[in-house]
Amino acid sequence: MTRLVLSGNSAQSYAARLARVQVVAAYPITPQTSIVEKLADFVADGELPAQYVKVESEHSALQVCVSAAALGARTYTATSSQGLLLMHELLHWASGLRAPIVMGVVNRAVAPPWNIGADHTDTIAQRDTGWVQFYAESNQEVLDTVLQAYRLAEDLAVRLPVMVNEDAFYLSHTVEPVDVPDPATVDAFLPPRTPRAVLELGVGARVGSFTGPDHYVEFRRQVARGLESVLPTLTEIEVDYARRTGRDHGGPLPTYRVDDADAVLVTMGTMTTTARKVVDELRTQGRKVGLAKLRVFRPFPAEAVRALGATADRIGVVDRSYTFAGLGAAATEVRSALYGRTGAPTVASFLAGVGGRDVTPQIVHRMFDALLSEPGTGPAWMDLEAEREVTVRG
């Protein structure tokens, strides 16, 4: 084990190198570019014996990964925002062809207006594509999750692509100490892919060809079954990873001080760190609050949410995106998971950090205040309320 000071983007690159990826295909986009630049360096310097494929668009980058994965290779790509949107069609191909690709996504706002700040709209808009989605809180979690993602994606019960998402700048360009495991440790945890190739070089075959109504739904059901295997498989993988590295990221919905909490905030990504500190402050004031981090958004951990709802009276869900629905995207899922349970908690929807706005301790305090007093039902745009506060102070 080595401790290095790494950016979130470098954590992605180091993890891909440790995973001994065989094919990297990528197209640059801010704030992702330094991930694939570093991988290009690794390949050029002979530190990573991989095929590095330069392509003309993100759509092609994912196509290269889909094809290489179909031939049995371990593949990696990375993108962000507009680039991810351009990949949308191929995202479905990757899951439908059961290609165990791992992709780093730097969560960035979607234009217009043009904005490169942290925002989850890009990946939330891909929630229905059959990909597993992780949202990381720290650079350490980025690195560990990429390694776990390969085990998960390649598990024969799962066989699905995985996104490892990190907030733009708050992780992508933030450097902090990261424990980098030894190659031998990773090799033992993540052996070479057992190639369950769907194509073989030199053997004529086609994949994904026309399938009528008589069979199509059976294929969709098989993708769904793969997703249903994700959470139980992740539990096993995390146990093994913790045994080898001492680190456990707590499954799809790790919680903090929720046991006797009346009000729990559900967060995603980097805002979690700030919110945890606020929980500690409020606890010293005797207020019974807790925190749950939505680490896996797809498949949605509905069981874990129901366990949370069994003890908390009020749950506030913070979305760093708005999908033009009645509630934030994660809030909708949480409320849906709890629907019809006797004594289900009130679920409030907060929008915060949209378009790279800071989610400050003050904003987290305001969300807990709202939750403990009169939680509204519709989404509360915390960034706009905070702006008024800034104006008053100015």
Add this chain to the structure above:
Amino acid sequence: MIEVRFHGRGGQGAVVASELLAHAAFRDGKFPQSFPFFGVERRGAPVTAYARIDDRPVDVRTSVTAPDIVVVLDAGLLRRVPVTAGLRAGGLLLVNSPRRPEELAGLGPFRIAAVDAARIALRHGLGSVTLPIVNTAVLGAFARVSGVVSLDAVRAAIESFSPARQVENAAAASDGYTDVVTAEVGPIPELGPASPRTVPLVLPEDPVASRSSETLPTADWRSLTPVIDLGRCTRCNFCWKFCPDNAIEFDAAGWPVLRGEFCKGCGICAAECPPRAIAMRAEA
């Protein structure tokens, strides 16, 4: 409500036939519905089209799985496609065939009618010997044996909506009406319940739809076969290059050889062959 299923091949006019039937039924004051089922949209591939005719607006939007009437535009399909699947016992099976309907009695306990629509089509110059356009002659026969629409309405629909050669097509419909023969095959059972529909559900073990094209012979689609005249052939390779299904190989001396199991009879090779060494012949 009367439910009809048409079976044909891409290019034979099954879809147009079901649409013309809808127009005809509408002229007779009924409420029709007609729609095609498309799979691989290629010439020669088996095609299905559906029609419903009722005295009130049709209130169902699904494929026809338990038809009262099945119409087969290409007798070659009888061997390859389960055309009678779901057809009610005592239901009507109308086939374009020069054979006597009694010879088709083995297809099941149905009222069987046959019309030599190819001969009628040729009489009116519709299509060619190798590819007659039979749909309007079959529709005329349909009017007679089904009693569901009148011949006048069928002719009027053709005159208004047939994509080409309205006069000849209307005349073909009249001839189909006159020529169609219904089998006298003992007692026809009462119209019974739908026979169970079975769909073979064979999923690959792998959850990805991957198969070699070598395992998907398309010979079933063929109504015409390319016949190569080696006396005119210059061994130029064009037929091999243009064949969309890789159905042409070469022998050791470089002469083209047809791989019959993959040829779908599209005729592209014949159209591309520079010395016109390939002729498309009707399947036996």
